[in-house]
Amino acid sequence: MASTDVVVIGGGAIGSSAAYYLSKENMKVTLLERFELASEASGANMGGFCSQLIKGSAMNLARESARMYRSLGPALEYDFELEPTGSYILMDKEDQWPILEENAKRLWDEHGVKVDLLSGKELIETDPDLAPDIPGASRFSEDFTLNPAKLVFGFAEAARKHGAEIDTHTEVEKICIENGNVKSVITNRGKIGTKFLVIAAGAWSPYIGKMLDLRIPVIPRRGQLLVTDACPLGKIRYMTDIDYLVTAHNLEAVKTACDTRIRLGVSSVLSQPRSGNWLIGSSRDFPGYDKRTTIETLISIARRAVRFLPKLRHANIIRTFAGLRPYCEDDQLIIDKVEEIEGVVLATGHHGEGIALAPATGKLVADLVTSRRTSWSIEDFSYYRFRGRQPTEEV
């Protein structure tokens, strides 16, 4: 029987980041991925890091991750195509200034993040391709985009260089516990003895949790994207619709909206990576584990996108796809050590912030496994905040 120090379940941004930081701890790491690396949410997103949209304690982790990202490329010796695009939140209507101002204030007061508020005129001067009737925008120059699949490959390759084993097409079937300790993991390819187990399986974490009699309250939240053909690079290459603040986090507003678009959870996120293609998102719904794209949502995404970037009218759509974000029932991550079983660490529920939080999460996982004091507070990410709460009904 093969044996390792720590098994990481999940080959996405979180799992591969965890594998990397763990591999630097002189521990033998084995990452198990049932399909291929970045084949789920981590391979189906835009790769955008937009600090402006992250709230609460997740924002603290995001700031740390941003700092880590600055040296991550050279550290991993891997080019994951980080583009210093900055991020822009675009207004839709004139009466939305209070929303931007409030967000700007929150970012400054709570996190020391200074964003620039731009008038419509300043915005057009920066990039004449944008719709001329956008009343204004909020910009954070330090934000960026990257290639999320390549980030995962980068973490995995670097982990491998530090001795980790990356096993794709390996599915966990059973987990063996002995005397309250993790003993081994049984996969479709055989048994692996291990002392530690990290559950970083995104929307599929609940399935792993079930094997341990742990209720992990994460459900899949689908996001759809369109990809256009390539054109020369624009000036502003990463922008978000102000309605994102509603569709991403306000479930009630989405459910009860009169506007079909909001009900479909659609708000624009547009990014243009190095290749010149435009990635057009975003949407949110709870279809179960269904990764198919739907014609209504694609239409809605397309229509909303041209409101902000009219030139997209002339593009060709060459691909569409969908991914399943891991949505925790209270819209907050879980990073914690399990009390009931010795050796189990949870790192999941990253919703739409997996890329933003991957480096810091990986570091925290390494902290938890080695039983050090965590680099940053994980109080708000406790698995035990659900204790005493009734599970919310299926959204």
Add this chain to the structure above:
Amino acid sequence: MRIESLADRGTPFRIDVDGQPMLACVGETIAAVLLANGKRLLRHTPKRSEPRGLFCGIGVCYDCLVTVNGVPNQRACMTLAQPGAVVKTQRGLQEWAGEKR
């Protein structure tokens, strides 16, 4: 070169290719017109500047891309030539139609 013995093609009309006039016949695709006139180099690719032209001829390879009446990335083999059409060969990535900046 046209195979004259195949058919009577009627009265030809003019299209413009990279600023030069070229004669086209009703029913011909832009690819056919260009090839009939010996013009086989249709574009240079964005990354490695590779010369490309017609390859599969049936609209699946997307190599024969030209700009027609200002709309870029059109398959020459699937686009019919129309009188007065303005065709341009392409070099690198193209701005989408209507976005001349």
Add this chain to the structure above:
Amino acid sequence: MGWRKKIKKTELAIVGGGPAGLSAATQAARLGVSSIIIDENPYLGGQIFRRVPADFKIIDEEKLGKQYLQGKEILNEAAEFSERIQVWTGSLVWGYFNDRQLAVTHEGHLKLLKADQIILAPGAYDRPVPFPGWTLPGVFTAGGAKVMVRSQGVLPGTRFLLAGSGPLQLALANDLLKSRAKLVAVVEAASMTGLWRQVPRLLRKPDLMWDGFKYLTALKLHDVPFIQSHIIVSAMGSEEVERVVIARANNDWQRITGTERTFDVDAVCLGYGLVPSTDLTRLCGCAHRYDPKLGGWISVYDEDMQTTVPGIFVAGDGCGVGGVKVAFEQGKLAATYAARNLGLVDEVIADRLAMPIRNRLKKIWSFQSAISEVYHVRSGIYALSSEDTTICRCEEISLRAIQNAIRAGASDIDDIKRRTRARMGYCQGRMCAPVILGIAERDFGLKPEDIGYGRARSPVKPVPMSLLLETSL
């Protein structure tokens, strides 16, 4: 326009207006089924019956060959049932949503076609075979050259070399000779000794054998060298092809160094067989299997031509390269059982109607498999590229990049895609996927079943953004 108004219902949707699709439409109509037949081209007929533009006044129909006349006949037959067959040409089926709802671009607008039964007959396309210089203007597929010569009446060059394998390139050679093109050589990868072994099976279809014999005789009469057991190894030129190099090949189609010959040409036609189009069957969730003698990945289908998705049938080259006659019979078979599914024909009657079709298919397949036994592509053909040779034509991805991805652990074709960008361009992998499979198997021993065929996504061909924008919700 509201998107619900875009929904149109039909009993039977037939995707592809080639021999399989046309035959299916006609048979369906005979059995009382109304269908919509959809093809991206301006006219029905597919590739084999690709017609000359309506505005051309043909001088001598006989010159167009018996295929043209055959095509006319099949189209006329279908026309007799025009009240039951709706024709959507210039229309692209690009998406599949919900259950049997096809997204179609028809007359420039989005239509959602809700079909009770679907027959997918998308045909096949020429197999891309990479070698240094294969992307140069003047290097065409045999199919591409054929479209130009036969359907547009244009010679795409002055001095031609044909390289490939099988009877299709002989037919092209014949067309070129008739058009007075200078044919410098016809290069055949297979050795003819293989062919003689197949004679008993080939004799089951003497008319097809006779064609092959006639074509070879024509080449001899015109002093065109027919060079067997040779493959093309490179094309050279600054902005267009000016020269090609061929070399002798062993039984595995592996080039033998030291046997190179150079020809001055300005047109090269690659005829290495056909690859079935599986984008729609993959998109609809049908199961697939890999058969190198039928062109590679193909949809699994039962004796009724039904795929693993109930209500979705396949027919023609799109589910395994078998040629016109196979396509014709399979289309008939699929339509018969689609009619059964629709309740217009009961099981017993359907089986009775299907019996002679199945018998004919057996005989034709026997001939076809003999042909593919000799001419199917051997792995040596994937050893021609240098590290720098462009494999993914759309994204300009080199062989080196593909090999590095596999060395780094890429375990299937989607993994390779994420690492290299191969299959992310306009053609969505039609050109490079068969090549990547060949390279992965030859250089790394990875079986096609492991590499897979990749996930298909709507749109299966690029569609303009404006198509989605015109629809309100």
